[in-house]
Amino acid sequence: AQSVTQPDIHITVSEGASLELRCNYSYGATPYLFWYVQSPGQGLQLLLKYFSGDTLVQGIKGFEAEFKRSQSSFNLRKPSVHWSDAAEYFCAVGTSGGYQKVTFGIGTKLQVIP
């Protein structure tokens, strides 16, 4: 069975600073990887996904993530954080091919200070 670890439950960054959210996964085959963002009282919005190909994936809102097979990681990055990025971020891993069984991490809550 697959699993996801998000080691940082809460992160605080200053507006304009760079951001990196960590995600490690466990899965026996090539994973399908996702990052979702959840604003308070809202559902999950897909930021980006990795299925295959280029290991650096660009997403919406200026986010990117890099798949590193050797480290079983899929860290999310943004070069300059905006106050509106304050939210909870979930990394998820899906089984390969077709319809998926997706497992989510527990999330990282991002606080942005002026």
Place this chain on the structure above:
Amino acid sequence: EAGVVQSPRYKIIEKKQPVAFWCNPISGHNTLYWYRQNLGQGPELLIRYENEEAVDDSQLPKDRFSAERLKGVDSTLKIQPAELGDSAVYLCASSTLAGGMETQYFGPGTRLLVL
């Protein structure tokens, strides 16, 4: 394009009462999911439908939870009777395959509080 619609957005009930949640997926999406998200956790799958067939309900607590997706479009998730531990956000998601790959799109969720 309209997203996944869920209602109600909030529900407060007393324990042992029944409750039902409704979901309308994105038009054309044949696959529908119900997830439960406990406070401070990620979503956990309860049930997955393909059209009107429940293809994965292994994590649905069948003693008190039930779900249906008549006509393969809208879906209802029911809890009867509700327990204190059922307080959570219930998320509905829908998806379709494009190029052999699937992406799930989530609704805003129903926040349930059981007193």
